[in-house]
Amino acid sequence: MSISRKLRSVLRRRPPVSALPGLTGLSLRQRLQRAVAEILAVMEPDERLALLLIDLDRFKLVNDLCGPAKGDAVLDMVRQRLGGLKHARTLHLAGDEFACLLPFSDADETAVAFAQQVQSVIGEPIHMEQHVIYLTCSIGLVIDDGGSRTADQLLHAASIALSHAQQAGGDTFRHFAPEMFIDLGKRAELENDLRSSIMRGEIQPWYQPIVQLDSGRPKGFEALIRWHHPRQGVVGPDRFLPIAEEMGMDRDLLFLLMRQVCRDARNWPPHFTVSINMSPAQLCDPDNAVTLLQILFASGLTPGRLIVEITENALIHNLASAQETIRSLRNTGISVALDDFGTGYASLSRLCNLEIDQMKIDRTLIQSLDREAGRKLVKAVVDLGRSLSMPVTAEGIETDAQAQFLRGLDCAFGQGYLFGRPAPADTARKVAFGFSQ
Ligand code: C2E
Ligand code: CA
Ligand code: CA
Numbered sequence: 260m261s262i263s264r265k266l267r268s269v270l271r272r273r274p275p276v277s278a279l280p281g282l283t284g285l286s287l288r289q290r291l292q293r294a295v296a297e298i299l300a301v302m303e304p305d306e307r308l309a310l311l312l313i314d315l316d317r318f319k320l321v322n323d324l325c326g327p328a329k330g331d332a333v334l335d336m337v338r339q340r341l342g343g344l345k346h347a348r349t350l351h352l353a354g355d356e357f358a359c360l361l362p363f364s365d366a367d368e369t370a371v372a373f374a375q376q377v378q379s380v381i382g383e384p385i386h387m388e389q390h391v392i393y394l395t396c397s398i399g400l401v402i403d404d405g406g407s408r409t410a411d412q413l414l415h416a417a418s419i420a421l422s423h424a425q426q427a428g429g430d431t432f433r434h435f436a437p438e439m440f441i442d443l444g445k446r447a448e449l450e451n452d453l454r455s456s457i458m459r460g461e462i463q464p465w466y467q468p469i470v471q472l473d474s475g476r477p478k479g480f481e482a483l484i485r486w487h488h489p490r491q492g493v494v495g496p497d498r499f500l501p502i503a504e505e506m507g508m509d510r511d512l513l514f515l516l517m518r519q520v521c522r523d524a525r526n527w528p529p530h531f532t533v534s535i536n537m538s539p540a541q542l543c544d545p546d547n548a549v550t551l552l553q554i555l556f557a558s559g560l561t562p563g564r565l566i567v568e569i570t571e572n573a574l575i576h577n578l579a580s581a582q583e584t585i586r587s588l589r590n591t592g593i594s595v596a597l598d599d600f601g602t603g604y605a606s607l608s609r610l611c612n613l614e615i616d617q618m619k620i621d622r623t624l625i626q627s628l629d630r631e632a633g634r635k636l637v638k639a640v641v642d643l644g645r646s647l648s649m650p651v652t653a654e655g656i657e658t659d660a661q662a663q664f665l666r667g668l669d670c671a672f673g674q675g676y677l678f679g680r681p682a683p684a685d686t687a688r689k690v691a692f693g694f695s696q
Contacts, residue, residue, distance in 0.1 A: 288414070290350065291350055291352065291358055291410075291414060292410040292411060292414060293410075294348060294350060294360060295308070295310060295360060295410035295413055295414065296409075296410040298348075298360055298362055299403065299410060302362060303364070305364050306362055306363070306364045307362070307363060307364070307402055307403050307404065308360060308361070308362050308363075308402070308403040308413070309359075309360075309361040309362075309363065309369075309370035309373065309400060309401070309402045309403075310358065310359075310360055310361075310400070310401050310402075310403070310413050310414070310417045311358065311359040311360075311361070311370075311373070311374055311377060311398050311399070311400050311417070311432075312352075312356070312357075312358050312398065312399040312414075312417040312418055312420075312421045313341070313356065313357040313358065313359065313377060313381075313396050313397070313398050313421075314355060314356050314396060314397050314398075314421060314425065315337065315355035315356075315381070315394055315395075315396050316394070316395045316396060316397055316425075316429035316430060317429070318330070318334075318354070318355035318394075321333055321392055321394070324390065324392075325387055325390055325392075329387050329388075329390075332387065333385055333387065333392060333394075334351070334354075334355060336385055337355075337357070337381060337394070338351045338357070340380040340381065340383070341357055341359060341377065341380065341381075343380070344359065344373070344376060344377070344380065346361060346362070346363070347359045347360060347361040347373065348360045358417075359373070359377060361373050367402060370400060370402050371400070371434070374398050374400050374432040375432075377396070377398060377432075378395070378396060378398070378430075378432065381394050381395070381396045382394065382395060395429055395430035396429070396430070397421060397424035397425045397429045397430070397431065397432070398420075398421065398424055398431075398432035398433070399416075399417040399418060399419065399420030399421025399422070399423070399424055399432070399433060399435065400417065400420055400432055400433065400434050400435065401413055401416040401417040401420060401434075401435040402434075402435075416435040416439075417435065419435060419439045419440065419443055420432075420433040420434065420435040420436075420439060421433070422443070423439055423442075445491060446498075446502070448490070448491070449486075449488070449491070449494065449498065449499055449502055450502055450506070452488065452489075453499065453502060453503060453506060453508060454506075454508070456486060456488070457508075457511060457512075457515060461486055461487045461488065461489070462484065462485070462486050462487075462512065462515060462516075463484075463485055463487065463519060463683070463684075464482035464483065464484060464485070464516050464519055464520050464523070464535075464684070465482070465483050465484075465485045465681040465682055465683055465684075465687070466480035466481070466482060466483070466523070466533075466681065466682060466683075466684060466687035466688075467480060467481050467483060467674060467679060467680065467681040467682075467687070468480055468674070468678050468679040468687065468690070468691050469481060469532075469534070469652055469672050469673070469674045470672065470673050470674070470678045471671070471672060472653075472662065472665055472666050472670055472671065472672060472673045473666060475678070477531075477678075477679075477691040477692075478530075478531070478532060478672065479531050479532030479533055479534065479564075479566070480527075480531070480532075480533050480534070480687060480691070481533075481534040481535075481536075481568070481674065481681075482516060482520045482533060482534065482535050482536075483496065483536075483681045484496050484500070484512065484516055484536075485681075486499050500512075500538065504538070504540055509538060509540060509541060510541065510544075510547060510550075513535075513537065513541050513547065513551070514550055514551070514554060516535060517535060517551055517554045517555070518554055518558070520533055520535055521554060521555060521558030521560045522558065523684045524560055524564060525558070525559070525560065526688065527688070527692075528692070529561075529564075530564075531564065532564050532565070532566055532594075533564060533565060533566070534565075534566040534567070534568050534596065535565070535566075535567055535568065536567075536568045536569075536598065537567055537568070537569050537584075538570075539569075539570060539572040539581075542569050542580075542581045542584050542585075543577040543580045543581055543584070544580065544584070545580055545583040545584045545587065547584065548583075548584045548587040548588055549587070551567075551588070552587065552588075552591060555591075555593075561592075562591045562592035562593045563592045563593075563594075565593045565594070566593070566594045566595070566596050566616075566617065567588055567593055567594070567595050567596070568595075568596045568597075568598040568619065569581070569585070569595060569596070569597065569598060569615075570597070570598050570599050571597065571599075574613070582614065585613075585614055585615070586614060589614060589616070594616040594617060595614070595615045595616055595617075596615065596616065596617035596618065596619055596652070597613065597615050597617070597618050597619065598619045598621075599619065599621040599654075600618045600619055600620050600621060600640065601620055601621045601623065601624040601636070601640060602621045602623060615649070616649060616650075617649050617650045617651070617652065618640070618643075618644050618649050618650075618651050618652070619651070619652045619653075619654050619674075620637065620640055620641075620651060620652070620653045620654060620670075621654060621655070622654045622655020622675070623655075624636060624637055624640065625637070625653055625654065625655045625656055625657075625661055625665075625675070626655065628660075628661050628664055634664065637653070637664075637665070637668070638668055641653075641665075641668045641669070641670045642668075645669070650671045650672060651670050651671055651672070652670075652671070652672035652673065652674055653665050653670050653672070653673050653674070653675075654674050654675060655674070655675045655676075656673045656674065656675030656676075656677045656678065657675050657676050657677055658677065659677070661675075661677070662677060679691070
């Protein structure tokens with residue numbers, strides 16, 4: 260990698276690794292801005308600067324496991340490793356956050372290769388007395404286009420890319436792209452509007468039919484939450500439920516949805532079931548079951564018509580509380596279904612000990628039906644349900660061939676675009692029963 264002599268001298272001007280204890284009165288951000296501006300000022304036209312913001316994933320666990328003193332020693336080791344990387348200036352920003360500045364004059368791949376190098380030096384095992392620590396990190400990477408961005412803009416872009424890397428689950432890097440600004444703006448808008456959206460009645464359940472596979476007749480609906488945002492249109496749960504959880508609003512949403520579901524279900528045939536989803540966090544709070552039951556009884560809906568879908572994640576994190584919630588629901592006659600079966604870690608022994616009534620096969624397994632191994636796996640799951648006397652619903656059925664195969668296995672229920680997409684209450688009812696009122 261070739262960089263100009265002037266640049267090299269700037270990189271050398273300060274020690275390659277500078278911890279920033281904030282003693283000089285300059286904020287960390289100012290120190291980083293100054294370092295970026297200093298390099299930008301002496302770069303030749305054919306040179307560019309890559310800025311990497313690095314955040315160690317789940318570093319709190321290291322502190323919890325080894326204590327803060329050893330945690331600091333681990334950070335020091337990371338600092339040294341990053342400082343050993345050639346041609347770059349490394350700054351320890353704060354806690355488990357670092358920045359690397361890499362001037363270079365060849366293709367973008369140089370910066371990408373550097374980010375991978377950062378991941379690999381951080382990933383080398385760290386031996387701390389009796390512990391061996393394996394760290395991973397998230398990296399936001401931005402490359403300056405020949406001085407077109409100010410230091411402040413570069414920093415902003417790198418931190419946006421970093422938050423994308425973190426949202427993707429960590430242990431990865433993200434190269435800044437302008438669309439990320441738009442994503443972030445939209446997310447900020449959702450955050451701002453979420454509280455008032457409830458008052459404005461913008462959050463509603465949509466319904467997707469669940470059918471009896473042998474006859475094709477609908478036997479119930481699954482309620483799937485939607486937000487009718489005034490500017491962003493219909494927003495799906497994956498985009499706003501994590502925000503609601505962070506804001507402590509997911510309980511409010513659960514109860515709001517439950518009230519509406521009970522109201523809607525009164526207009527359906529009396530044998531028709533309705534399924535609602537409970538997130539792991541909601542399931543781990545047994546008080547939620549109490550409120551759900553109050554809403555149910557106030558509505559007059561028969562408990563036997565309600566199915567609560569849960570995923571096994573809650574069972575891993577807080578089995579006792581989850582079991583308490585499940586028990587309260589089932590004691591009143593509500594059914595509990597294990598959702599997304601086949602994606603998690605459910606061991607057979609856990610499944611046998613669980614107090615659940617039904618299973619739903621995840622759609623990724625249904626998508627694998629075009630392969631021999633996938634067909635064997637789905638058959639094994641349907642057989643398992645039968646031997647545990649649990650009705651099985653196959654999710655994400657999109658083709659006749661998939662439905663046909665599942666019918667051949669005697670799988671009881673099916674759900675998927677083949678039978679109907681999620682739709683607002685009125686539309687779903689028209690499709691399922693062929694009448695509107
Ligand atoms: P889920 O419970 O597994 O719901 C099924 C998801 O698969 C729905 O996505 C549905 O629209 C989609 N789907 C159904 N049939 C097909 C198909 O044939 N092909 C494909 N590709 N997809 C299909 P949706 O509505 O975006 O919901 C995503 C997830 O969000 C749900 O997965 C559920 O885990 C969660 N969710 C939805 N509503 C609620 C809610 O009210 N509360 C909570 N806690 N979670 C919810
Ligand atoms: Ca579900
Ligand atoms: Ca599912």
